[in-house]
Amino acid sequence: MWYSTVYGREAMRGKSVKPHWTLKTKLGLPSVFLLCAFFFLAGLFASTFVVQDVYGGGRGRARLLESTNYENEYELLPNGETGDDSITTIPFQVLSWNPRALYFPNFATAEQCDSIISIAEPRLRPSTLALRKGETVENTKGIRTSSGVFISASEDKTGILDVIEEKIARVTMLPRMHGEAFNVLRYEVGQRYNSHYDAFNPAEYGPQKSQRVASFLLYLSDVQEGGETMFPFENGFNMDGSYDFKECTGLKVKPRKGDGLLFYSLLPNGTIDVTSIHGSCPVIKGKKWVATKWIRDQEQDD
Numbered sequence: 001m002w003y004s005t006v007y008g009r010e011a012m013r014g015k016s017v018k019p020h021w022t023l024k025t026k027l028g029l030p031s032v033f034l035l036c037a038f039f040f041l042a043g044l045f046a047s048t049f050v051v052q053d054v055y056g057g058g059r060g061r062a063r064l065l066e067s068t069n070y071e072n073e074y075e076l077l078p079n080g081e082t083g084d085d086s087i088t089t090i091p092f093q094v095l096s097w098n099p100r101a102l103y104f105p106n107f108a109t110a111e112q113c114d115s116i117i118s119i120a121e122p123r124l125r126p127s128t129l130a131l132r133k134g135e136t137v138e139n140t141k142g143i144r145t146s147s148g149v150f151i152s153a154s155e156d157k158t159g160i161l162d163v164i165e166e167k168i169a170r171v172t173m174l175p176r177m178h179g180e181a182f183n184v185l186r187y188e189v190g191q192r193y194n195s196h197y198d199a200f201n202p203a204e205y206g207p208q209k210s211q212r213v214a215s216f217l218l219y220l221s222d223v224q225e226g227g228e229t230m231f232p233f234e235n236g237f238n239m240d241g242s243y244d245f246k247e248c249t250g251l252k253v254k255p256r257k258g259d260g261l262l263f264y265s266l267l268p269n270g271t272i273d274v275t276s277i278h279g280s281c282p283v284i285k286g287k288k289w290v291a292t293k294w295i296r297d298q299e300q301d302d
């Protein structure tokens with residue numbers, strides 16, 4: 001098979017000729033078939049690169065949710081008896097140093113969130129408060145108006161809470177045994193949680209057997225409007241004594257389904273971080289679902 005043009009000689013003689021394409025050899029049926037097959041396979045091969053590129057981001061996202069192993073990219077060190085023989089990458093954003101707050105995009109999948117909601121929903125009860133000296137259920141009405149339920153990882157037969165709990169332990173480096181059961185909360189329109197501390201000040205709550213060190217919130221739903229987790233004293237703001245605990249102000253974190261928020265209630269010296277005060281702004285539109293894990297300085301029984 002050979003292609004050529006026949007205008008070379010005429011052009012050299014100064015004649016103006018139109019290029020005229022011809023085949024030196026006639027193409028037989030098998031040659032045409034082979035040619036088509038070649039172009040088909042070449043196209044198919046090229047398209048796999050395009051498809052890989054298009055889905056690259058999506059696959060990366062899914063892999064990150066599974067704690068990606070990067071042993072080909074980073075040099076591994078020998079691990080200790082209780083360590084890992086692979087490198088885990090879980091992306092996060094530092095939201096604030098006062099309080100120490102981190103945000104974990106895509107910490108859980110949408111399916112994991114839906115499964116947790118379906119376990120919690122039939123068991124919801126009005127949320128309760130730990131009462132300070134002098135407080136009663138009556139005089140604290142309206143402070144926390146969500147519904148909730150405590151669910152331990154061992155109760156969840158799907159194993160999803162187990163996976164989430166393990167992942168929380170890895171990002172906090174606080175052992176799983178120090179975590180309370182998950183408190184799964186639902187906020188409907190108008191429901192809120194006024195600003196409060198997760199740590200218990202013994203001067204207000206009496207002597208404590210253990211203290212809450214950190215809180216991890218896994219947002220199980222998006223919220224159309226409102227429902228942000230707020231830190232009104234972030235970086236020392238609003239701390240002149242005039243702050244109204246209902247007021248939704250300061251650093252506001254908008255819930256996004258599957259994302260996680262971690263903040264520390266204690267400073268490195270073990271005292272309560274005053275800037276860790278936080279609350280839930282009222283939901284304005286939609287519904288808010290969140291699973292909270294409080295992590296303590298002592299092992300927990302549940």
Ligand SMILES: O=C(O)CCC(=O)C(=O)O
Pocket residue numbers: 185193198217227228229230278279280290292
């Ligand atoms: O729902 C939120 O965003 C905050 C929840 C909270 O403050 C808590 O459970 O202690």
